[in-house]
Amino acid sequence: MPSQYEIRADYDARTIVVYQAYAPAIADAALRAGRFTAPFSFNRMxxxxxxxxxxMHRSNWARKSGQERILAVRITRDGWEEALANAVLTTGDPAALAGAPVHVQWDPERSARGAALNHYSIQVGVGRHLIRAFAEEWVVGLTDLTPTVRKAADQIQRGGAAKAQRLLPPERVYPLPQDLERRLRP
Structure with a gap:
């Protein structure tokens, strides 16, 4: 896969961290239960x-309505790769996309200040046919990053992007099996 389409992530031998932004009610319920539970929707992607x-770009550093809480969701690499193995690119055949259990799109990666970079970041839409597996089997941990997000956003606003960078999670190239690389290539 060309380097501009590499997946960059925080991962270890068994797990990978993905991020989601939620309304406080959804985040609070999930954090209390240690897993996704109502009012999280199991009926939508x-x-x-x-x-x-x-x-951070998408949620405006947790300032958008309904996206005020940022969760780090640690999932199994097996689950992550199962999702990718079932994925269809959003830029592909519309008929295939309509029936796909997982959607993948590549969007320009962002700097801490929100500028588009010259490489792409993967977004993975887990559909309702796999949402229970995601929530009940793949998720191994939830962490509320909202306080860190607010601190980093304040640093950036004060011109301290370098200081904010030190607060961000580490990300490195995720090693995809070749069959998944081919499947996800735009």
Whole structure:
């Protein structure tokens, strides 16, 4: 896969961290239960993103309505790769996309200040046919990153992007099996 389409993530031998932004009610219920539970919807697609900065761009650093809480969701690499193995690119055949259990799109990665970069970040939409597996089997931990997000956003606003960078999760190239690389290539 060309380097501009590499997946960059925080991962270890068994797990990968993806990020999601939620309304406080959803985040609080999930954190109390240690897993996703109502009012989290099991009937709609949920988008997971291994790029922290892309989610910060999308949620405006947890300032958008309904996206005020940022969760780091640690999932199994087996679950992550199962999702990718079932994925269809959103830029592909519309008929295939309509029936796909997982959607993948590539969007420009973002800097801490929100500028588009010259490489792409993957977004993975887990559909309702796999949402229970995601929530009940793949998720191994939830962490509320909202205080860190607010601190980093304050640093950036005060011109301290370098200081904010030290607060961000580490991300490195995720090693995809070749068959998945081919499947996800735009």
């Amino acid at each position: 949920t988008w997971i993103k291994p790029s922290f900065l892309w989610l």
